[in-house]
Structures are given as structure tokens and as C-alpha cells.
Amino acid sequence: MSRHTASSLTATQKTCRILAVLSDPRVNRLTDIADRTGLDRSTALRILKELEGEGFVERDPVSKVYVLGPQVYAMHHAMVHGISVRDAARASLIRLSRRFGDTVILSVPTGCESICVDLCFGDYPIRANYLDVGSRRPLGVGAGSLALLADMASEEVAAIRQAVDAELLRRYPRYSPARLDEELALAHRRGHVMLLDVVVEKMGGLGVAVRGPDRRPIAALSIAALTERIEGRESELAEALAREARDIEHAWMPA
Incomplete structure (x- = not known):
């Protein structure tokens, strides 16, 4: 997905794309998530922090990797x-x-x-x-x-x-x-x-x-x-x- 295409996405679409790529356990670092979604790193980081705050994403403080959080598994x-x-x-x-x-x-x-x-x-x-x-x-x-x-x-x-x-x-x-x-x-x-x-x-x-x-x-x-x-x-x-x-x-x- 091109950066130009990503820039036209709504906030909801950007969030959904991040959640979608996190279903692949190999995509778990900020750089990889930004690359796979076509989002810039700052946007991806901001959304990840918001998702983490709501329980949809978790970040390991040692390895720095992101995984799907408890709210996703509850659903x-x-x-x-x-x-x-x-x-x-x-x-x-x-x-x-x-x-x-x-x-x-x-x-x-x-x-x-x-x-x-x-x-x-x-x-x-x-x-x-x-x-x-x-x-x-x-x-x-x-x-x-x-x-x-x-x-x-x-x-x-x-x-x-x-x-x-x-x-x-x-x-x-x-x-x-x-x-x-x-x-x-x-x-x-x-x-x-x-x-x-x-x-x-x-x-x-x-x-x-x-x-x-x-x-x-x-x-x-x-x-x-x-x-x-x-x-x-x-x-x-x-x-x-x-x-x-x-x-x-x-x-x-x-x-």
C-alpha cells in the first residue's frame, strides 16, 4: 500500500489495518507495522498507544514487540x-x-x-x-x-x-x-x-x-x-x- 493511499484513509480504517496486520505474529515491531499498513511511524505509534490504552494491543516493555490485547480475545x-x-x-x-x-x-x-x-x-x-x-x-x-x-x-x-x-x-x-x-x-x-x-x-x-x-x-x-x-x-x-x-x-x- 502506498503512502499516498494511506494518507487518504480515515482514522477508523488506519486502526483496523493495524489490528489486521497484528494478526500475523511475525509483524510485531513498530517498523514492520508501519511498513505493512503503509502508515508513517508517528501515526502508527500514536494509534498503537491508543489501542494499548483501551486493551486492544499489548507492548512487551523488554522486547518492544506488539501483540493483540485482551479485548480482542474477549471478542x-x-x-x-x-x-x-x-x-x-x-x-x-x-x-x-x-x-x-x-x-x-x-x-x-x-x-x-x-x-x-x-x-x-x-x-x-x-x-x-x-x-x-x-x-x-x-x-x-x-x-x-x-x-x-x-x-x-x-x-x-x-x-x-x-x-x-x-x-x-x-x-x-x-x-x-x-x-x-x-x-x-x-x-x-x-x-x-x-x-x-x-x-x-x-x-x-x-x-x-x-x-x-x-x-x-x-x-x-x-x-x-x-x-x-x-x-x-x-x-x-x-x-x-x-x-x-x-x-x-x-x-x-x-x-
Whole structure:
């Protein structure tokens, strides 16, 4: 693409071209990005900094390379074979919240975090309103987030644990990396997650992963409630969540 052509692009078009070339992992330095998009270095740098600020691009401070950021992966995980995970899960959220009366949450993984992309409140007087749509947590913090981490391949978990453990030490004094290890082991034995009194005192959650066509976790269903309401219904909640997760997965199975 010529410099003359690039100069006639709108700001949106320039941004889209930068995101497009970053899909090639070999194009990761400012010089290469500017060359492939036809933009001058100053323009490319300005857009990259703006994208980095919004979470669409990340820059390694040591190697100086640019890669696609967590917001891009959040959008990717929200769609599977043209089907919106949020749309596919909506009926499940409604059924679960009506049946049990508590808050039901849909989360997706992005980088070292999970994002709440939908939730549905039940009619129980005390609601788990500490998590809103768009809220982010380190993977492993909260039942749905822990269900995602527990269902990931061991090499993927190892790659993100340094960042996750640092956030636990900084933001969650009651939830040490050692405690996370224990909860992961329990999740593998149970086949589901039950996390109590970690994020909010006297509140807990139970969660299961939702897998994509490649069997990797692309979302998690979880129920948040008072700890006493979770403990007394663990088996019933786990069975219902697992059934709904499998129903969601059927949305992208071949006919």
C-alpha cells in the first residue's frame, strides 16, 4: 500500500489495518507495522498507544514487540463458529436463576483474566451484586473464573500463573497462590468448582466450564449466593449447571 493511499484513509480504517496486520505474529515491531499498513511511524505509534490504552494491543516493555490485547480475545471468545456464546447461554441463565433464586453469571476468558459478559438475578432478597457485566477478575478469582482456569490445559495454566499469583498477592489477601493450588486440585476431583468466602465474606459460588468445539473452555456458568445457600445445595447446583453447560455446547455442534 502506498503512502499516498494511506494518507487518504480515515482514522477508523488506519486502526483496523493495524489490528489486521497484528494478526500475523511475525509483524510485531513498530517498523514492520508501519511498513505493512503503509502508515508513517508517528501515526502508527500514536494509534498503537491508543489501542494499548483501551486493551486492544499489548507492548512487551523488554522486547518492544506488539501483540493483540485482551479485548480482542474477549471478542473472539464471545463468538464460536458464528454463534454468540452470550445468546446461546441466555436461556440457561434465566432457567437457573428462576429455579434457584440466586445470581447466575456467564464469564469468558481473556488473557490472564475472566470477564463477566452476562448475568441474571434471581428473586432471593440478598443478591450477589458485586459483579457487573464487563467486570474483570484474575483467572481463578470467583467460581466461574476458577472453573475456566481449572479446565485449561496444564501448560496454559503454567503460562499465566505468574501474572495471576501476583494479582492475588496484591488484591486478594485471603486468597493466596497456595490456596489457589488447593482449589484447583479440589475442582479437578469434584468436576466442578465451589469457592466460598474468598472474594466477598459470607458469599460463595459454584461454577462449571463451557467448552468450544475444540474442547477448550470458552465460557463458564456460575451461581453466586450466600455461602450457606451454596453449601446446602452443592450437588443439586452442580448437576443443574453441568446440564445447562452441555446444552449450550450443543448450539455449535454440527447438525
